[in-house]
Amino acid sequence: MTAPPARRRVTAPLLPMILALVAAAVLLAAAGCGAGSDSGDRGRLDVVAAESFLADIAQNVAGDRFTVRTLIPPGADPHAFEPAPKDLGEVAAADLVIVNGGGLEGPLLDTLTNVGGSATIVDASAGLKTRTPQPGEPPLGAGQIDPHFWLDPVAVQTYVANIRDAFVKADPSGAAAYAVNAAAYSAKLKQLDAWIKAQVAQIPAQDRTLVMNHASHGYFADRYGFQIVGTVLPGVGTADTPTARQLGDLTQAIRRSGAKAIFVEIDENPQLAEQIAAETGVRVVTDLLDHSLTAAGGVAPTYIAMMKYDTQRIVEAFR
Ligand SMILES: [Zn+2]
Structure with a gap:
């Protein structure tokens, strides 16, 4: 062959x-359907x-x-x-x-x-x-x-x-x-907003800190009372790589804040987050879905299911 x-x-x-x-x-x-939107x-x-x-x-x-x-x-x-x-x-x-x-x-x-x-x-x-x-x-x-x-x-x-x-x-x-x-x-x-509020209420208010791989959860943090300690990747996208100094600053911020975990989206490379987690002794969650649903048979085939899944992954990391 x-x-x-x-x-x-x-x-x-x-x-x-x-x-x-x-x-x-x-x-x-x-030409094929010959039916522009104005043909009714x-x-x-x-x-x-x-x-x-x-x-x-x-x-x-x-x-x-x-x-x-x-x-x-x-x-x-x-x-x-x-x-x-x-x-x-x-x-x-x-x-x-x-x-x-x-x-x-x-x-x-x-x-x-x-x-x-x-x-x-x-x-x-x-x-x-x-x-x-x-x-x-x-x-x-x-x-x-x-x-x-x-x-x-x-x-x-x-x-x-x-x-x-x-x-x-x-x-x-x-x-x-x-x-x-x-x-x-x-x-x-x-109803989803109320459900997330109830889930997040399991985390004591002073513990609600998030370290994200990239700046994905700002609006979530503002709505549900989390503080963003830092992000592994600088900027709001996923294109930029951090400098050694930025990584050092993040490591310090994690230690100072007592953050519990670093959260990475499933479509992103978790390598840097895993390194920092190993250095600081925090957990790393590598399967947040927030950019994308799963296929129909998966854990999050709808937006509401995706939000519930991510919220559960976040709440679990604080147990
Ligand atoms: Zn994003």
């Missing part, structure tokens, strides 16, 4: 060709959400009117996702593309915006107020926004309202259904 030919990586010079292919795919799609005979929206948690939130608003597709597959880091040509074709053919916003999608957002087609970009976090780091917490870089609003279920109620409004605008005939679905899901988010 001969080995299959090596697959070539997509490199920068291929980009114009990819965009041309995407444009061709859009033209074919338009589709009755359904074609919606893509960047992240899997966002697709689940949007699906709850859509109800049974249409299925929301996910761009970034479960387990991939949304801070650093690079779409394949096929993904871009799907985005270009969509009516709406829902993104988290706040800088989470980084350069991906530019790609999605420039891909052509008639998709409207919906910023799910529009209108939410960016957090300011708490006293003693490492500062954000110049011009950086913390995009992790969704780890506060109260903020997700704004996502729901933004998504509902975008659906109503694109598909006015579904307005009543979207309003009912959005209200029902918002009620579930309120």
Whole structure:
């Protein structure tokens, strides 16, 4: 048997060709169904959400009117996702593309915006107020926004309202259904908030410190009374590596604060966190899911299940 030919990586010079292919795919799609959104005979929206948690939130608003597709597959880091040509074709053919916003999608957002087609970009976090780091917490870089609003279920109620409004605008005939679905899901988010509060209440208030691999849990910390001691990776994304001095400062901050654990997302490399945990004698939890749902049979196939799973992992680390 001969080995299959090596697959070539997509490199920068291929980009114009990819965009041309995407444009061709859009033209074919338009010619094929011949039913632009103004012809009124589709009755359904074609919606893509960047992240899997966002697709689940949007699906709850859509109800049974249409299925929301996910761009970034479960387990991939949304801070650093690079779409394949096929993904871009799907985005270009969509009516709406829902993104988290706040800088989470980084350069991906530019790609999605420039891909052509008639998709409207919906910023799910529009209108939410960016957090300011708490006293003693490492500062954000110049011009950086913390995009992790969704780890506060109260903020997700704004996502729901933004998504509902975008659906109503694109598909006015579904307005009543979207309003009912959005209200029902918002009620579930309120229950989730109460559930997290009750779980977190098991941790004495003075012990509620978080050391994160990257700055993911600021909004969660603000909502549920945690102090962020520090992050292994500097900045709000996952692209930057820390200097030896930053790691030294973090080690000291962990010792000073009496922090119990370092929390790492399952899609991130836990190596540095494990090193620091070994040095400081704290636990390391390497399987927070906050960037992504699991597949249908997994522990967190929905946004609400993901929040419950992460909360449980955090609460367990303090026992
Ligand atoms: Zn993140």
